[in-house]
Each structure stands twice: as structure tokens, then as C-alpha cells.
Amino acid sequence: MSEQDDAEREFDLRWADDARHKEPSARARMLAARWKHDPPGPVPFRADPDHVTRPRSPWLSTVVVLGCVAAVILLLGYINFRAPY
Incomplete structure (x- = not known):
């Protein structure tokens, strides 16, 4: 029964990976909505000296x-030296 479950899960993963349209993650959707109204400013490539x-x-x-x-x-x-024998 576990082999059949593994095969079905493998099929589902392949089916999902082959999808034409992949939905963006929740963070990507959140940032896109935020940047739509308030785009981020330019960021320098290197830090200021x-x-x-x-x-x-x-x-x-x-x-x-x-x-x-x-x-x-x-x-x-020191502890070994101080320890009584």
C-alpha cells in the first residue's frame, strides 16, 4: 500500500511541476501589492565608503x-592539583 501511495505522490508532484501557470508565493503577492502603491527606492550596489x-x-x-x-x-x-587524593 505504501508503494502505491509513493507512486501517486510522485505522479502528483510531476503533474504540479509540469503546470503551465505557477501561482506566486504569499510573500511575492504581498510585496507586489505593497510595491504597486509604494514602489521601493533605489538601493546602491555597494555600501557608502x-x-x-x-x-x-x-x-x-x-x-x-x-x-x-x-x-x-x-x-x-589547578582543580586537579587542589583535589585531595
Whole structure:
């Protein structure tokens, strides 16, 4: 019975994919209605140079990660040293 259901679902998917007219999604319809009355303004391709921030150094994140790993190792060593045997 499951093979028959799979075959029917496959047929329905092929039938839907082969449709001549495909209805737009709800978001596309909403945006089309909104833009009909209030079209969006032009958007620049690139950001203004005033808004561009200086990228961080990749070494900063490496130092932070290695520092955290060293702190965890030292903390675990301190806890192991203080633990009574």
C-alpha cells in the first residue's frame, strides 16, 4: 500500500511541476501589492565608503581562542592539583 501511495505522490508532484501557470508565493503577492502603491527606492550596489568599517585582524580571534583554551587547561590543572587524593 505504501508503494502505491509513493507512486501517486510522485505522479502528483510531476503533474504540479509540469503546470503551465505557477501561482506566486504569499510573500511575492504581498510585496507586489505593497510595491504597486509604494514602489521601493533605489538601493546602491555597494555600501557608502563612510559606512565601511575596518575589518578586524584575523589574529585577534586566534589569540582569543588560544587564550581561552589555555585558561581552561590552567583551571583544570589547578582543580586537579587542589583535589585531595
